[in-house]
Amino acid sequence: MIKLIQIKDMFRVKKFHLDVREGIHQDRGVPRIYKATGKFSPANKIGEGGFGTVYKAQLENGLTVAVKRAKVDKYDPSLSAVFKNEILTLSKIEHLNLVRFYGYVEHEAELIIVIEYISNGTLREHLDGKCGNGLEIAERLDIAIDIAHAISYLHTYTDPPIIHRDIKASNILLTDKLRAKVADFGFARLGVEDPGTTHISTQIKGTAGYLDPEYLRTYQLTEKSDVYSFGVLLVEIITGRRPIESKKRLDERVTTRWALKRLNDGEAVVAMDSRLGRSVGSIQAVEEVLKLARQCLAPSRQSRPSMRKCAEVLWGIRKEVREISSLSNAASSSSFHTANLIETHQTKSLQSLFGIEGSDSLMFVSL
Numbered sequence: 593m594i595k596l597i598q599i600k601d602m603f604r605v606k607k608f609h610l611d612v613r614e615g616i617h618q619d620r621g622v623p624r625i626y627k628a629t630g631k632f633s634p635a636n637k638i639g640e641g642g643f644g645t646v647y648k649a650q651l652e653n654g655l656t657v658a659v660k661r662a663k664v665d666k667y668d669p670s671l672s673a674v675f676k677n678e679i680l681t682l683s684k685i686e687h688l689n690l691v692r693f694y695g696y697v698e699h700e701a702e703l704i705i706v707i708e709y710i711s712n713g714t715l716r717e718h719l720d721g722k723c724g725n726g727l728e729i730a731e732r733l734d735i736a737i738d739i740a741h742a743i744s745y746l747h748t749y750t751d752p753p754i755i756h757r758d759i760k761a762s763n764i765l766l767t768d769k770l771r772a773k774v775a776d777f778g779f780a781r782l783g784v785e786d787p788g789t790t791h792i793s794t795q796i797k798g799t800a801g802y803l804d805p806e807y808l809r810t811y812q813l814t815e816k817s818d819v820y821s822f823g824v825l826l827v828e829i830i831t832g833r834r835p836i837e838s839k840k841r842l843d844e845r846v847t848t849r850w851a852l853k854r855l856n857d858g859e860a861v862v863a864m865d866s867r868l869g870r871s872v873g874s875i876q877a878v879e880e881v882l883k884l885a886r887q888c889l890a891p892s893r894q895s896r897p898s899m900r901k902c903a904e905v906l907w908g909i910r911k912e913v914r915e916i917s918s919l920s921n922a923a924s925s926s927s928f929h930t931a932n933l934i935e936t937h938q939t940k941s942l943q944s945l946f947g948i949e950g951s952d953s954l955m956f957v958s959l
């Protein structure tokens with residue numbers, strides 16, 4: 593029988609470790625996953641990553657899930673290592689803005705992870721216009737805040753902290769209500785447990801364009817490497833561009849460098865995604881988000897804010913945008929009111945001038 597670890601069970605870490613140590617040889621789990629995915633039918637395929645293929649599946653109990661099937665290669669054990677790492681990390685976490693883990697199957701050559709199915713594509717697909725109707729500034733801010741909450745949770749509220757190491761727009765899944773869920777924990781690492789230690793020394797993992805230069809140089813990994821990637825992601829959210837745009841002019845190829853130059857030259861609006869509506873609120877938000885990105889992208893990790901601080905700054909920006917938009921709504925409705933008053937006044941004056949009354953007079957005025 594497929595082992596679908598219930599959410600409440602996932603926190604019995606001891607039980608999970610036992611499962612991992614002994615392995616779960618669920619010979620009957622595989623047929624059930626075969627059935628749920630239509631024998632891994634291409635029609636049910638929803639994505640392909642470097643380490644496996646993702647399928648949409650319907651379990652017997654009616655639950656729709658995403659099934660990630662590892663590309664198991666006996667000559668390349670690193671593939672299954674990435675998968676097992678993802679299982680281990682997913683089993684330790686639960687947060688509204690992280691993709692939910694249901695269970696896994698390991699049997700002979702099959703290694704399968706069963707996770708929550710998120711229906712609305714990735715953030716990158718939305719920014720590319722392949723999904724959805726284009727994201728407005730308020731939606732982009734909400735998404736950035738959701739991601740900041742998810743990473744803050746990983747850094748602050750798990751013990752030991754978890755460093756994701758692959759924060760990028762294609763790893764952010766969106767729900768129908770445009771809530772963001774961080775996915776893909778294949779590269780995640782447990783952070784330092786000992787308060788006297790500042791970093792972990794480890795080989796470089798991640799995606800080009802999002803990688804912390806200090807980690808690249810020193811092989812020292814801390815939570816601040818995720819903060820750096822989050823800074824790249826913020827620039828991506830604001831500009832709509834990918835971190836590396838190889839077809840652009842030389843000075844525009846590295847998006848963070850180009851966007852921060854625009855910010856430093858006092859023309860942040862130039863870096864704003866052309867699909868974003870221009871308003872006082874959105875332009876101000878773009879500038880403020882780029883300022884936060886600039887801090888996240890500081891060359892030295894000590895100068896970067898914590899993810900918690902990033903979330904707080906983003907809350908402040910969202911609050912300002914809401915205030916500006918409600919003020920401008922109030923102003924436009926009050927100017928509408930004033931215009932109405934003027935028109936009524938003019939109507940009355942004209943009525944008295946021409947000695948006419950009723951709806952004809954209104955027609956006359958509107959002519």
Ligand SMILES: Nc1ncnc2c1ncn2[C@@H]1O[C@H](COP(=O)(O)OP(=O)(O)OP(=O)(O)O)[C@@H](O)[C@H]1O
Pocket residue numbers: 638639640641642643644645646658660691707708709710711713714762763765775776778
């Ligand atoms: N839980 C899910 N619900 C819906 N779609 C998903 C889910 N997980 C992944 N996908 C889809 O499958 C694609 C591949 O996901 P996967 O995590 O395997 O790789 P990736 O992050 O795109 O690439 P890589 O692992 O090489 O960085 C995603 O881009 C997404 O479109």
